[in-house]
Amino acid sequence: MSMLSHTTRAWGSPSRYVQGRDELSNMKKHTDIYGKKVFFLIDAFFYDSFAAKFSALYAGSENEILCEKFGGQTTEAEILRCTDVAADLTPDVVVGIGGGKTMDTAKAVADNYGAATVIIPTTASTDAPAMGLSVIYTEEGEHIGARHYKKNPDLVLLDTEVIAKAPVRFLVAGMGDALATFPECRANEQSFSPNYVNSGYRQTVAGYVISQACHEVILSKGVSAYHSAKLGLCTPDLEDVVEANTLLSGLGVQNTSCAGAHSIAEGITVLPPCARLLHGEVVAFGVLVQLIVEGAESEELDQLYTFFNTVGLPTTFEDLGIPDATEADIMAVAEASMRSYWDVEPFPVTPRMVFDGIMLANTLGKLKKN
Numbered sequence: 001m002s003m004l005s006h007t008t009r010a011w012g013s014p015s016r017y018v019q020g021r022d023e024l025s026n027m028k029k030h031t032d033i034y035g036k037k038v039f040f041l042i043d044a045f046f047y048d049s050f051a052a053k054f055s056a057l058y059a060g061s062e063n064e065i066l067c068e069k070f071g072g073q074t075t076e077a078e079i080l081r082c083t084d085v086a087a088d089l090t091p092d093v094v095v096g097i098g099g100g101k102t103m104d105t106a107k108a109v110a111d112n113y114g115a116a117t118v119i120i121p122t123t124a125s126t127d128a129p130a131m132g133l134s135v136i137y138t139e140e141g142e143h144i145g146a147r148h149y150k151k152n153p154d155l156v157l158l159d160t161e162v163i164a165k166a167p168v169r170f171l172v173a174g175m176g177d178a179l180a181t182f183p184e185c186r187a188n189e190q191s192f193s194p195n196y197v198n199s200g201y202r203q204t205v206a207g208y209v210i211s212q213a214c215h216e217v218i219l220s221k222g223v224s225a226y227h228s229a230k231l232g233l234c235t236p237d238l239e240d241v242v243e244a245n246t247l248l249s250g251l252g253v254q255n256t257s258c259a260g261a262h263s264i265a266e267g268i269t270v271l272p273p274c275a276r277l278l279h280g281e282v283v284a285f286g287v288l289v290q291l292i293v294e295g296a297e298s299e300e301l302d303q304l305y306t307f308f309n310t311v312g313l314p315t316t317f318e319d320l321g322i323p324d325a326t327e328a329d330i331m332a333v334a335e336a337s338m339r340s341y342w343d344v345e346p347f348p349v350t351p352r353m354v355f356d357g358i359m360l361a362n363t364l365g366k367l368k369k370n
Contacts, residue, residue: 003191003192003193004192004193004194004200004201004202006202007202008201008202009201009202009203009204010195010197010198010201010202010204010255011197011204011206011207011255012132012152012196012197012198012254012255013130013152013251013254013255014119014130014152014153014154014155014156014250015151015152015153015154015155016154016155016156017130017155017156017247018030018155018156018157018158019157019158019160019239019242019243019246019247020158020159020160020239021159021160021161021234022159022161023157023158023159023160024050024053024120024157024159024162025057027054027057027095027157028057028058028061028063030118030155030157031063031093031095031118032063033155034092034093034115034116034118034154034155035091035092035093035115035116036062036063036064036092037063037064037065037089037090037091037092037093038058038063038064038065038066038091038092038093038094038095039065039066039068039085039086039089039091039093039094039095039109039115040054040065040066040067040068040095040097041068041070041082041094041095041096041097041102041105041106041109042067042068042069042070042097042098042102043070043097043098043099043102043122044069044070044072045098046097046098046122047067047069047070050067050097051067054067055067064089066085066086066089066091068082068085068086070082070098070101070102070105072101073101073137073139073141074101074104074105074108074134074135074136074137075136075137075138075139076136077139078105079105079108079109079112082105082106082109083108083109083112083113086109086113090113091110091113091115092115092116093110093115093116093117093118094106094107094109094110094113094115094116094117094118095118095119095120096110096117096118096119096120097120097122098120098121098122099121099122099123099125100121100125100126100128100135101137103119103120103121103128103129104128104133104134104135104136105134106119107119107132107133107134107147107149107153108134108147111147111149116154116155117153117154117155118153118154118155118156118157119153119155119156119157120156120157120158120159121156121158121163121246122162122163122166123163123166123167123170123171123174124158124163124166124170124171124174124241124242124245124246125170125171125173125174125177125245125278125279125280126173126174126177126245126246126279126280127174127177127178127181127245127246127249127250127252127253128250129153129156129246129250130152130153130156130246130247130250130251130254131152131196131250131253131254132148132149132150132151132152132153132254133146133147133148133149134146134147134149152254156246156247156250158242158246160234160238160239160242161234163242164228164229164232164233164234164238165232166229168226168229168230169278169312170278171225171226171229171238171241171242171245172226172280172281172311172312172313173278173279173280173281173284173313174241174242174245174246174249174280175218175222175225175226175241175244175245175280175284175311175313176280176281176283176284176287176308176313177245177249177279177280177283177284178214178215178218178244178245178248178249178280179215179218179219179284179287179304179307180258180259180261180262180283180284180286180287180290181211181214181215181248181249181252181253181256182211182212182214182215182252183215183259183260183261183287183290183291183294184211184253184256184257184258184259184260184261184262184290184341184344185203185207185208185211185212185252185256185257186211187259187260187290187294187344187345187346188203188256188257188259188344189203189208189256190346191344191345191346193257193344194257195207195254195255195256195257196253196254196255196257197254197255203255203256203257204255206251206255207251207252207255207256208256210248210251210252210255211248211249211252211256213244213248214244214248214249214252217240217241217243217244217248218241218244218245219303219307221237221240221241222241222307222311223307223310223311224237224238225237225238225240225241225242226310226311257341257344258340258341258344259290259341259342259344259345260286260289260290260293260294260337260341260342260345260349260354261283261284261286261287261289261290262283262286262340262341263286263290263337263338263340263341263342263354264282264283264285264286264289264290264333264337264354264358265279265282265283265285265286266336266337266339266340267333267334267335267336267337267338267339267340267354268282268285268286268320268333268336268337269282269336270332270333270336271322271325271329271332271333273320273321273322274320274321274322276321277314277320277321281313281314281320282314282320284308284313284314285313285314285315285319285320285361287304288301288304288305288308288315288361288364288365289354289357289358289361290357291304292356292357292360292361292364293345293349293353293354293356293357294345301364302368305364305365305368306368309368309369314365315361315362315364315365315368315369316362316365316366316369317362318366319365327355327359330355330358330359331351331355333354333358334351334352334354334355334358335351337351337354338351338354342354
């Protein structure tokens with residue numbers, strides 16, 4: 001990625017963000033703002049209960065609704081299938097409920113109809129809900145590219161009662177993903193690199209401040225939120241961390257960009273055990289590597305190692321499921337990571353520098369567990 005040759009700054013975001021306990025019960029109020037014909041694309045795990053809930057909520061109204069079960073993969077074929085299913089309805093509003101792939105497919109269907117997009121994540125595991133793009137895969141699960149939209153979702157809606165009951169691993173992974181936002185923002189700001197708004201612009205002050213706030217909220221409230229989620233409790237600290245994982249991180253990424261942490265997350269998937277980890281888990285390890293490559297202060301690294309060990313984010317090869325990784329394996333990761341975002345760092349990065357960073361991150365991780 002090349003340095004910007006202009007000083008124009010830009011900002012992108014969802015039009016509305018609503019988060020609260022039992023907020024799904026207000027679904028009709030939220031969709032009525034955008035239209036009366038509503039197409040719900042629902043993750044298979046939640047389909048039966050949510051389809052029944054929405055049928056009851058809209059019963060006797062002027063609305064027309066249609067609920068469809070998501071097929072499981074964000075492919076061009078699945079997008080076309082869902083678009084065809086909704087053809088007779090010609091929706092004013094498309095609602096995607098579930099994980100990232102369900103939400104990304106719903107974004108594409110909404111775009112095909114020029115409909116309003118409402119995104120409802122059922123976990124706080126990534127910052128994808130707020131983004132104006134979909135990641136597209138083959139039927140076999142191979143990543144083949146991204147589909148970008150002219151706008152972000154019209155509404156991102158979170159029911160924290162649902163999120164608090166999800167497996168705690170998802171919340172922890174979301175914290176791992178979100179803790180990359182500020183270090184990556186900082187690298188992009190220092191290198192004067194473009195953000196992800198349209199063709200790419202300079203980041204705004206708001207983007208930097210929100211990324212920093214995301215970092216601070218998670219480090220100060222993440223442990224409490226972790227224990228709340230383990231108990232299925234919807235506490236104020238959990239609410240704050242859910243917002244940081246979803247909104248603050250999403251705004252930060254789009255308006256600043258990725259860097260070394262996400263490069264490691266993409267490169268490390270060349271090792272099959274790592275490909276089975278959640279996105280935020282491998283990003284978290286990538287944060288440690290990025291900071292080591294940058295020569296970050298020991299206090300910053302120590303704080304992250306302590307936090308990761310407390311909530312269960314990976315700090316060693318053993319945590320990543322690769323206890324017997326060879327130097328050749330790690331060099332393969334380093335080389336694969338060079339195809340991603342290392343070029344936004346404010347200095348040249350080589351595969352050998354990344355290799356050294358990965359090896360030291362693992363060694364420090366083992367030392368700090370003792």
